[in-house]
Amino acid sequence: MKKIRSVFTVKRKEFLTPNFIRVVFEMTNEQCKILANIREGSNNKIFIPPKGVELIYFPNKGVSLNSELVATVRTYTNRKIDLVKKELTIDFATHANVSPASAWAMYAKIGDPLGIAMKDTKRPLINKANHYLLVGDATAIPVIACILESLSADVCAKVILEVPTKDDEMIMCSMANVEIEWLHNYNPKKGSCLASKALAYQFENKNACNFVYCAAEYSTVKEVREYYRKTLNWATEMIYTCSYWKAGIAEGANGQVNHSLGR
Numbered sequence: 407m408k409k410i411r412s413v414f415t416v417k418r419k420e421f422l423t424p425n426f427i428r429v430v431f432e433m434t435n436e437q438c439k440i441l442a443n444i445r446e447g448s449n450n451k452i453f454i455p456p457k458g459v460e461l462i463y464f465p466n467k468g469v470s471l472n473s474e475l476v477a478t479v480r481t482y483t484n485r486k487i488d489l490v491k492k493e494l495t496i497d498f499a500t501h502a503n504v505s506p507a508s509a510w511a512m513y514a515k516i517g518d519p520l521g522i523a524m525k526d527t528k529r530p531l532i533n534k535a536n537h538y539l540l541v542g543d544a545t546a547i548p549v550i551a552c553i554l555e556s557l558s559a560d561v562c563a564k565v566i567l568e569v570p571t572k573d574d575e576m577i578m579c580s581m582a583n584v585e586i587e588w589l590h591n592y593n594p595k596k597g598s599c600l601a602s603k604a605l606a607y608q609f610e611n612k613n614a615c616n617f618v619y620c621a622a623e624y625s626t627v628k629e630v631r632e633y634y635r636k637t638l639n640w641a642t643e644m645i646y647t648c649s650y651w652k653a654g655i656a657e658g659a660n661g662q663v664n665h666s667l668g669r
């Protein structure tokens with residue numbers, strides 16, 4: 407699996423909703439070439455330079471770097487890759503103007519650089535099924551939007567999404583038969599009822615090919631995963647969960663590893 411890393415430049419920025427910032431990066435011909443096989447909805451690592459540092463220094467094994475130059479690394483989603491317009495889009499759910507990634511998106515200006523790395527993989531976003539339950543908080547809206555766009559007309563999806571306010575609800579596009587339930591929670595660090603809503607959901611046909619996808623804060627993901635895997639004894643290929651952040655802990659701090667509750 408080839409590793410891709412490159413410095414991208416902000417082309418434009420817009421507020422999709424009050425708490426959601428879309429940043430569109432311009433791509434050179436060379437960047438279009440290396441991203442040609444990357445699937446929308448796949449994840450990336452962003453490298454945020456320290457304040458006042460113009461260059462992005464990617465880590466290199468065996469090469470030590472002055473700590474003042476070290477970029478902060480966070481995980482995001484390749485929301486759109488448009489090889490015709492030569493644009494890469496990342497949507498940031500903002501939560502604080504002091505957290506590195508959230509703050510970077512809030513203050514980003516046209517022309518700002520950002521290091522972005524990803525793996526050149528064709529791994530599907532989700533397993534094939536007839537009926538999906540997709541559960542996510544604001545951070546998972548980019549990936550769930552990509553999943554919905556990829557579903558065919560003959561499948562059904564129940565989607566439970568949590569956003570800070572009613573004004574943060576968005577239009578989702580899909581050919582599938584989709585029902586979306588929006589939950590509002592301005593302070594997800596203090597808890598969420600996303601998991602209890604997910605656990606209360608009843609699949610119409612328990613013997614059909616059903617699939618649960620959950621990406622959100624750690625505690626939500628843990629509860630959903632334990633319910634389906636341990637209480638209902640679902641097989642690993644029927645569920646995908648991923649902890650996207652953990653309340654009170656910055657990404658990468660205290661050895662926190664995202665994906666710790668993966669398949």
Ligand SMILES: Cc1cc2nc3c(=O)[nH]c(=O)nc-3n(C[C@H](O)[C@H](O)[C@H](O)COP(=O)(O)OP(=O)(O)OC[C@H]3O[C@@H](n4cnc5c(N)ncnc54)[C@H](O)[C@@H]3O)c2cc1C
Binds near residue numbers: 507548649650652664
């Ligand atoms: C595979 C993957 C894909 C992801 N894709 C996206 C994406 O496309 N868009 C997106 O917005 N996020 C996405 N995330 C989540 C994002 O990586 C985290 O929210 C990350 O912690 C943000 O970094 P930060 O520097 O802003 O905050 P950090 O420095 O990591 O955290 C600082 C503090 O803020 C808290 N915090 C972090 N995120 C949130 C939040 N959303 N709400 C409230 N408090 C929070 C932490 O608990 C901590 O206390 C993804 C995560 C993963 C694992």
